Amino acid sequence: MKTILLAAGTALACFLLSPAMAQPAPAAAQACDGCHGGGDAPRLNGQKAGYIRERLKYFTGVAGRGRQATIDMAAALAALDDAGRRDLARHYESLPPTEPKPGPLAAQGERIYTKGIQTRKVLACTLCHGARAEGHDDTPRLAGQHGDYLKRQMLLFGLNWRGNDVMHHNTQDLTGAQIDALVSYLAND
Ligand code: HEC
Ligand code: HEC
Structure with missing residues (x-):
């Protein structure tokens, strides 16, 4: 069922996007x-290709900062070379993104997201992650x-x-309640 939905999603993406952008799913x-x-692993649909490539290099140790995958993706990642990582990254970026589903604390989260917290030197997230994340x-x-x-x-x-x-600087002074508010604004499930 998941495969069918995914195939449908891919087909839709190919249909909606210009031919130059449409990326067939690589076998990998x-x-x-x-x-x-689905489930616990982060969504990759609509994620930025440049970011995915960096993370894959990081997880496999190619980026030089050491292997830091918190779970064992090793088997799936070991087989990839640079072209393989690039194709996967482009494929996931070309899939339609999931939109946020604002929760009860979304208004507070949006304020932090767009303005930061000046008293704690937390930068506005919009500066880097974009106006709509x-x-x-x-x-x-x-x-x-x-x-x-x-x-x-x-x-x-x-x-x-x-x-x-950069992200250490922006998160070290956030309280649990502020993180919950940001999540309420940004997340979908
Ligand atoms: C065994 C399950 C599993 C497999 C197989 C797997 N992943 Fe993951 N992946 C995860 C989990 C769990 C995380 C989150 C790790 C964390 O919490 O730091 C993750 C994180 C990532 C991230 C970082 C996402 C982000 O937002 O920073 C990328 C990119 C990624 N995986 C790509 C891939 C690709 C491409 C493949 C196939 C070649 C793959 N993964 C195979 C479970 C998996
Ligand atoms: C100066 C630029 C900058 C600002 C400002 C910034 N970020 Fe980031 N953020 C980044 C970069 C770059 C990464 C990727 C880091 C990496 O590769 O480990 C990132 C990663 C993240 C991630 C991990 C996403 C994933 O898929 O794993 C989260 C969550 C995040 N930022 C939330 C925030 C929030 C919330 C704010 C505002 C309070 C914020 N960021 C402000 C640059 C920024």
């Missing part, structure tokens, strides 16, 4: 969609991502367990 995507088709190049789309995943990443950045100086 089957291994990914077992986990990324659509992402840009190697800065990820956040809109419509799973809430549990977004929350976990913000906590991991805050603790510096997921290493990224």
